[in-house]
Amino acid sequence: MATTRSRLRGLTPWIVPLLAIAGWEAASRSGWLSTRILPEPLAVAQAFWSLLQSGELERDVAISTGRALAGLAIGGGLGLVLGLLTGTFRTAETLLDTTLQMVRNVPPLALIPLVILWFGIDESAKLFLVAIGVFFPIYLNTYHGIKSVDAGLVEMARSYGLKGWALYREVILPGALPSILVGLRFSLGLMWVLLIVAETISAQSGIGYMTMNAREFLQTDVVLVGVLLYALLGKLADLVARGLERRFLRWNPAYRPALA
Amino acid sequence: MQRDWISPPTSGLGVSLAALGKRFGDRDVLHDIALDVAPGEFVAIVGRSGCGKSTLLRLLAGLETPTAGAVRLGGAAQAEHRDEVRIMFQEARLLPWRTVLQNVQLGLDKSDGGARARDALAQVGLADRAGDWPAVLSGGQRQRVALARALVHRPRLLLLDEPLGALDALTRIEMQRLIETVWRELRFTAVLVTHDVAEAVALADRVLLVEDGRVTLDEPVALARPRAHGSPAFAELEGRVLARVLKETPPAAEETPRPRLVA
Numbered sequence: 456m457a458t459t460r461s462r463l464r465g466l467t468p469w470i471v472p473l474l475a476i477a478g479w480e481a482a483s484r485s486g487w488l489s490t491r492i493l494p495e496p497l498a499v500a501q502a503f504w505s506l507l508q509s510g511e512l513e514r515d516v517a518i519s520t521g522r523a524l525a526g527l528a529i530g531g532g533l534g535l536v537l538g539l540l541t542g543t544f545r546t547a548e549t550l551l552d553t554t555l556q557m558v559r560n561v562p563p564l565a566l567i568p569l570v571i572l573w574f575g576i577d578e579s580a581k582l583f584l585v586a587i588g589v590f591f592p593i594y595l596n597t598y599h600g601i602k603s604v605d606a607g608l609v610e611m612a613r614s615y616g617l618k619g620w621a622l623y624r625e626v627i628l629p630g631a632l633p634s635i636l637v638g639l640r641f642s643l644g645l646m647w648v649l650l651i652v653a654e655t656i657s658a659q660s661g662i663g664y665m666t667m668n669a670r671e672f673l674q675t676d677v678v679l680v681g682v683l684l685y686a687l688l689g690k691l692a693d694l695v696a697r698g699l700e701r702r703f704l705r706w707n708p709a710y711r712p713a714l715a
Numbered sequence: 716m717q718r719d720w721i722s723p724p725t726s727g728l729g730v731s732l733a734a735l736g737k738r739f740g741d742r743d744v745l746h747d748i749a750l751d752v753a754p755g756e757f758v759a760i761v762g763r764s765g766c767g768k769s770t771l772l773r774l775l776a777g778l779e780t781p782t783a784g785a786v787r788l789g790g791a792a793q794a795e796h797r798d799e800v801r802i803m804f805q806e807a808r809l810l811p812w813r814t815v816l817q818n819v820q821l822g823l824d825k826s827d828g829g830a831r832a833r834d835a836l837a838q839v840g841l842a843d844r845a846g847d848w849p850a851v852l853s854g855g856q857r858q859r860v861a862l863a864r865a866l867v868h869r870p871r872l873l874l875l876d877e878p879l880g881a882l883d884a885l886t887r888i889e890m891q892r893l894i895e896t897v898w899r900e901l902r903f904t905a906v907l908v909t910h911d912v913a914e915a916v917a918l919a920d921r922v923l924l925v926e927d928g929r930v931t932l933d934e935p936v937a938l939a940r941p942r943a944h945g946s947p948a949f950a951e952l953e954g955r956v957l958a959r960v961l962k963e964t965p966p967a968a969e970e971t972p973r974p975r976l977v978a
Contacts, residue, residue: 611808614776615822615868616798625821629812706812706848 526585538597596638
């Protein structure tokens with residue numbers, strides 16, 4: 456049957472992770488793997504459960520997600536606006552693009568000493584790091600997206616009387632959207648990486664705080680819960696990005712969900 | 716076949732060019748073009764690639780500005796009739812992120828745009844594809860949508876820049892028939908740029924040849940419509956224009972046998 460086959464195909468990607476967890480559990484039980492290095496999966500699950508019940512988990516995840524999204528909104532929003540500006544207006548391009556391309560080559564993590572000097576170990580330091588990291592993928596892809604809009608379509612639209620905002624809304628923005636969404640996807644990945652680093656350096660709350668705190672008390676199970684949470688949140692962000700692509704790029708055969 | 720046309724016949728827009736010229740940098744693409752097209756006339760412009768025929772059409776469309784002379788439409792300046800001129804490009808240039816219907820509605824008022832766009836789609840035989848994305852259409856269907864998008868504005872001058880150049884032979888003939896039917900029904904002025912002499916002879920009242928940036932042939936086509944590709948008069952005219960384009964000696968001259976050299 457086609458349905459059972461497609462269901463089986465849906466399960467295939469999960470075979471390897473499930474086997475890995477089974478092997479890990481077996482290695483821990485046989486004593487081959489010390490709890491100090493890696494606790495057994497069951498212990499991680501238990502730690503997860505108790506953190507969930509105490510409400511700690513919910514609070515920390517909410518705080519970390521809030522920081523990530525705020526950083527994304529600031530950095531991504533600025534990147535989008537500046538990308539649209541430099542992509543659309545020649546003056547803005549000559550004025551800003553060279554500078555931005557130079558700054559782009561500075562790895563955000565290299566700024567950590569400066570960021571600590573400027574902002575201390577405050578909330579704003581974390582927001583700054585995330586914002587500066589997500590800025591460039593969105594800026595570059597927006598700029599590139601606007602630049603690569605089909606000139607033939609723009610000419611056609613102009614000859615049909617479209618100009619100004621109507622031309623932008625009908626032709627230029629939709630034409631740049633695939634590229635902008637690629638930038639967003641890159642940014643969502645970077646967003647978590649930078650937040651992890653920022654929270655690990657110093658934090659009074661959030662997932663990073665939870666794991667660093669657990670390290671002090673040798674609670675490897677809690678540390679692992681934190682690591683897995685980051686993985687889950689990263690995957691979730693990717694799913695959201697893909698959902699956006701399917702929604703906004705459904706006209707493009709490359710983004711249409713495959714018909715099995 | 717009787718169909719409901721989208722609009723009552725509109726009068727065509729006359730075209731008048733005097734001493735029109737266009738340079739790109741130091742390259743002289745067109746010079747001293749003088750041309751009058753009567754309202755409602757169908758003119759075809761043929762020529763080898765790179766002869767400037769597409770540039771001439773783009774000047775008529777207002778997509779390029781002339782470096783000498785001016786384009787006058789309906790006896791007035793070009794800018795006054797901008798909304799009455801529509802162009803069909805070699806590629807359909809449909810917006811891939813808009814449905815077929817939304818593409819036809821481009822630049823129309825929201826109020827009655829939908830109904831008019833549907834009528835125009837029905838006119839080109841694609842009423843049932845209104846909700847599709849352009850990506851799923853064939854090349855011929857895309858050009859039909861592009862034609863509907865042009866017609867919905869009730870143009871008085873329709874410019875066709877080799878719109879059938881990329882289509883297969885059968886689809887081409889179908890599209891030629893469609894364009895002719897629509898032109899006869901709506902009475903707009905039509906200027907078609909093509910490299911296909913047969914297409915020019917099949918559709919046009921006059922065939923112009925552009926060579927080295929000037930009009931070097933202005934041949935009226937007096938055949939009755941609809942024109943049969945196979946008729947002797949058609950073939951004779953097509954052969955004559957083609958020979959002129961290729962700068963061959965006319966076939967008539969070749970019929971006289973050359974004197975043989977006898978050693």
